[in-house]
Amino acid sequence: MTNKYYMPTRVILGDDCIVKNSELFTTLGKKALIVTGAQSAKRNGSEKDVKTALEAVGIPYLVYDKVMSNPTIACVYEGATLAKENGVDFIIAIGGGSPMDAGKAIALLAAQAIEEGNLFSGNYEKTVLPMAFVPTTAGTGSEVTQYSILTNDKAQTKTSIVTDLLFPTVTFLDAKYTERLGVVNTINTAIDALSHAVEGMLSVRASNVSDALAVASIRMIMSCVPDMLQALRALQAGTEVVLTLKQREQLLQASLMAGMVIAQTGTTAVHAMGYSLTYFKNIDHGRANGLLLGVYLKLVERVEPDLAGRILAAMNFTEAEQFRELLNQLLGEKEEISSEEIKQFSKMASQTKNIANCVVKPTEDDLRAMLALSFAQ
Amino acid sequence: MTNKYYMPTRVILGDDCIVKNSELFTTLGKKALIVTGAQSAKRNGSEKDVKTALEAVGIPYLVYDKVMSNPTIACVYEGATLAKENGVDFIIAIGGGSPMDAGKAIALLAAQAIEEGNLFSGNYEKTVLPMAFVPTTAGTGSEVTQYSILTNDKAQTKTSIVTDLLFPTVTFLDAKYTERLGVVNTINTAIDALSHAVEGMLSVRASNVSDALAVASIRMIMSCVPDMLQALRALQAGTEVVLTLKQREQLLQASLMAGMVIAQTGTTAVHAMGYSLTYFKNIDHGRANGLLLGVYLKLVERVEPDLAGRILAAMNFTEAEQFRELLNQLLGEKEEISSEEIKQFSKMASQTKNIANCVVKPTEDDLRAMLALSFAQ
Numbered sequence: 001m002t003n004k005y006y007m008p009t010r011v012i013l014g015d016d017c018i019v020k021n022s023e024l025f026t027t028l029g030k031k032a033l034i035v036t037g038a039q040s041a042k043r044n045g046s047e048k049d050v051k052t053a054l055e056a057v058g059i060p061y062l063v064y065d066k067v068m069s070n071p072t073i074a075c076v077y078e079g080a081t082l083a084k085e086n087g088v089d090f091i092i093a094i095g096g097g098s099p100m101d102a103g104k105a106i107a108l109l110a111a112q113a114i115e116e117g118n119l120f121s122g123n124y125e126k127t128v129l130p131m132a133f134v135p136t137t138a139g140t141g142s143e144v145t146q147y148s149i150l151t152n153d154k155a156q157t158k159t160s161i162v163t164d165l166l167f168p169t170v171t172f173l174d175a176k177y178t179e180r181l182g183v184v185n186t187i188n189t190a191i192d193a194l195s196h197a198v199e200g201m202l203s204v205r206a207s208n209v210s211d212a213l214a215v216a217s218i219r220m221i222m223s224c225v226p227d228m229l230q231a232l233r234a235l236q237a238g239t240e241v242v243l244t245l246k247q248r249e250q251l252l253q254a255s256l257m258a259g260m261v262i263a264q265t266g267t268t269a270v271h272a273m274g275y276s277l278t279y280f281k282n283i284d285h286g287r288a289n290g291l292l293l294g295v296y297l298k299l300v301e302r303v304e305p306d307l308a309g310r311i312l313a314a315m316n317f318t319e320a321e322q323f324r325e326l327l328n329q330l331l332g333e334k335e336e337i338s339s340e341e342i343k344q345f346s347k348m349a350s351q352t353k354n355i356a357n358c359v360v361k362p363t364e365d366d367l368r369a370m371l372a373l374s375f376a377q
Numbered sequence: 378m379t380n381k382y383y384m385p386t387r388v389i390l391g392d393d394c395i396v397k398n399s400e401l402f403t404t405l406g407k408k409a410l411i412v413t414g415a416q417s418a419k420r421n422g423s424e425k426d427v428k429t430a431l432e433a434v435g436i437p438y439l440v441y442d443k444v445m446s447n448p449t450i451a452c453v454y455e456g457a458t459l460a461k462e463n464g465v466d467f468i469i470a471i472g473g474g475s476p477m478d479a480g481k482a483i484a485l486l487a488a489q490a491i492e493e494g495n496l497f498s499g500n501y502e503k504t505v506l507p508m509a510f511v512p513t514t515a516g517t518g519s520e521v522t523q524y525s526i527l528t529n530d531k532a533q534t535k536t537s538i539v540t541d542l543l544f545p546t547v548t549f550l551d552a553k554y555t556e557r558l559g560v561v562n563t564i565n566t567a568i569d570a571l572s573h574a575v576e577g578m579l580s581v582r583a584s585n586v587s588d589a590l591a592v593a594s595i596r597m598i599m600s601c602v603p604d605m606l607q608a609l610r611a612l613q614a615g616t617e618v619v620l621t622l623k624q625r626e627q628l629l630q631a632s633l634m635a636g637m638v639i640a641q642t643g644t645t646a647v648h649a650m651g652y653s654l655t656y657f658k659n660i661d662h663g664r665a666n667g668l669l670l671g672v673y674l675k676l677v678e679r680v681e682p683d684l685a686g687r688i689l690a691a692m693n694f695t696e697a698e699q700f701r702e703l704l705n706q707l708l709g710e711k712e713e714i715s716s717e718e719i720k721q722f723s724k725m726a727s728q729t730k731n732i733a734n735c736v737v738k739p740t741e742d743d744l745r746a747m748l749a750l751s752f753a754q
Contacts, residue, residue, distance in 0.1 A: 002394050005390075010381070010385075011586075012379060012381055013379065015379075209630070212592070213586070215593070216586075253584075
C-alpha cells in the first residue's frame with residue numbers, strides 16, 4: 001500500500017526559544033493577531049514572551065483572547081473577522097489545543113471566504129495566513145498537525161477541519177510555560193499525548209516512521225508516570241509535589257512526537273468515542289481518551305496480539321490489563337454513564353471515519369461494551 | 378540549548394507510488410528536467426516510471442543523464458544551463474546520492490545566478506526550482522535532506538551546499554528500484570545509512586526526535602545484516618543469495634529515517650575523514666564511513682559510555698568492539714593506507730565543522746589513531 005510522511009512545520013525547542021528567535025517572526029508577516037484564551041497565556045509568561053519578541057523586531061499586534069475550551073465555530077469566525085478588519089497577515093496561537101485549533105481555523109478563514117456550511121468540506125483555496133504556535137500544555141500535538149478540531153453543534157460532536165494548509169509555519173516549544181499546569185491538567189494532557197502515540201500505532205496508516213516516533217513518545221511519557229502519580233496522591237493528601245522542568249520537557253517533547261504521529265496516522269476508535277464524552281458529558285478531552293484507551297487496547301490484544309504487544313513493550317508491560325489499571329490510577333474516580341448514553345455514543349462513533357482508520361475495527365457492539373467497561377470503577 | 382526539527386519534504390512510499398501519484402507532478406511545474414546517471418535509472422525501471430507518470434499528466438521533459446559518481450561542480454553548472462536554456466521549471470532527480478545531490482544544486486543554480494566562488498557560501502536568494510526525488514539506493518538519505526555534497530577540487534574534498542532551499546518538495550520511495558543493486562553496493566549503501574543514524578546520535582545537535590528515528594533506523598538495518606552477510610558469502614563462493622523485497626523496503630525506509638536524522642544533526646568525525654578516503658583513494662562513500670564508524674564508536678565508548686551504550690543497545694550489542702567486528706565482516710579485505718595519508722587526512726578532517734559537531738571531539742592525534750586502526754586487517 002502507499003504510505004506517506006509529511007510534517008512541514010519548523011519546530012524550535014528550548015529555554016527562551018521565542019525571544020531568542022524573534023527575527024523568525026519577520027519572515028511570517030508585518031502584523032500579527034495573537035490568538036489565545038483569557039488567562040493561562042498571561043499567567044505562564046508565554047504571551048509576554050511573544051509580545052517581547054514582536055516588539056524587539058517592530059511587529060505590531062492585536063490580541064484575540066476569547067478562545068474558550070473546545071472552541072466553537074462562532075469563535076473562529078469572530079477571530080477571522082477581527083484579523084481581516086485589522087489587516088493582520090499572520091497568526092500567533094498560544095495555549096493548549098483550544099487556542100491552537102482556533103488559531104488554525106482563524107488563519108484559514110482570514111485568508112479565504114468559506115461559508116459555515118463548507119467549513120469541514122476539505123475544499124479550500126490554497127491560501128492561509130502563516131502561523132506561529134506556542135503550546136502551553138503537553139498533550140494536544142496541534143502545534144505539528146494539519147487538524148483544527150472545533151465544537152460542531154449541528155453534528156453534536158467535535159469535527160475536524162483537515163488540510164495540509166493548517167500545518168503551522170513554525171512552533172516554539174518552551175517547557176517553562178507548562179510548569180504551572182496543575183496536577184490533574186498535567187495528567188489529562190499527558191494521557192492525551194499517550195493516546196495519540198498509541199492510537200497512531202493502532203491506525204491502518206501507521207508506518208515505520210510514525211511507529212518510531214510513537215514508541216519514543218510512549219517511553220518518554222511512561223517515564224514520567226510514577227512522578228505524576230506521586231503528585232496526584234500528594235494533591236489528594238493536601239500536599240504538593242511538582243514535576244521537574246526536565247520532566248516537563250520530556251512531556252512536551254513526547255507530546256510533540258505524538259502530534260507528529262497523528263499528523264500521519266489520524267486517530268482511532270478512542271477519539272471517536274471520546275468526542276461524545278466531551279461534547280455531551282463535558283469530560284476533559286485527554287481524560288475522555290484515557291477512560292477508553294486501556295479498554296480498547298484490551299480488544300486489540302485479543303485480535304492482534306503482536307500489535308498490542310509492541311505497544312505494551314514500549315511501556316514495559318506484558319498485558320493490556322496492566323496498562324488499564326495504571327490509567328485507572330491516573331484517572332481516579334470515574335463519572336457515571338447511562339445505558340442510553342452508551343447506546344447513543346457508540347452509534348455515533350460507529351459512523352465516524354476514525355473507526356475505518358483502525359487496524360482492529362470495533363463493531364457497534366464492541367463500542368458499547370468498551371464504553372460500559374471504560375466507566376466501571 | 379535551543380534545538381530544532383525541520384524536514385518539510387513530502388514523502389510518498391510504496392509499490393508503484395510514482396505512477397499512482399502522477400498528478401503530484403502537476404503541482405511542481407510545467408516542464409521537467411530529469412537528472413540522473415547514465416545507466417542505473419534505465420535498468421531498474423525508475424526512469425521509465427517517471428516518464429510514464431509525466432506523460433500521463435502531459436508534462437514535457439528533458440533528460441540530463443550525465444551525473445557521475447561524486448558529481449563535480451562543472452556537472453551541476455552544465456545541468457543548470459541545460460535547465461535554463463530549455464525553460465525547465467522543476468527538477469526530477471533519480472538515482473543514488475550522486476544524481477540527487479546534483480539535482481539539488483541544479484535546482485538552485487537554475488533558479489538564481491551563483492558564481493562558482495560563492496557556491497558553498499550559504500548566501501543565496503530565497504528561490505529554487507521545485508524538486509521531485511526518486512532514490513534508487515538505500516543509503517544516502519539525500520531525498521530528505523538540505524545538503525548537496527559535491528566534489529570540490531579546489532578544497533580537495535567533498536563540500537556541502539547547505540540550505541533549507543534544498544529540501545526536495547516531494548520524494549517517492551519504491552523499493553523495487555533497489556532490487557537489482559549488487560551485494561557490495563547494497564552493503565555499502567546500508568552502511569552509509571547506518572552511519573547517518575549512528576552519527577546523528579553522536580552529534581551535539583541530537584534531540585529526542587532525531588534519536589527516535591535513529592534508533593528505529595539502526596534496528597531496521599541491523600535486522601537485515603545477517604542476510605546481507607549471507608549474500609556476501611554467497612557472492613564470494615560464486616553463488617547468489619538475494620534480499621527479499623520486504624528487506625529492500627526495510628533498508629529503504631531505514632535510509633529515509635537516517636536521512637531525516639542527519640537533516641537535523643549533520644554528521645560527525647566519521648564523514649569528515651571519510652570524505653578524504655573517497656576524494657584521494659576513491660573508496661566508496663558508504664564503505665569509507667564503514668571503515669571508520671566502528672573505530673570512532675570505540676572512542677566514544679571510552680569517553681561517553683552511556684551514549685555509546687544507547688547506540689549499541691539498538692544493535693543488541695554490549696560493546697563497540699562487537700560492532701567493529703561486524704563491520705569488518707561486511708567490509709571484507711581492506712585497502713592500504715600510508716602514514717603520509719593518515720597524517721594528511723587527519724589534518725584535513727580536524728579542520729572541518731563536522732568535528733565541532735561531535736559530542737566526543739577527536740583531537741588530531743585521535744583522528745590519526747582512528748585512521749590507522751580503521752585500515753588494520
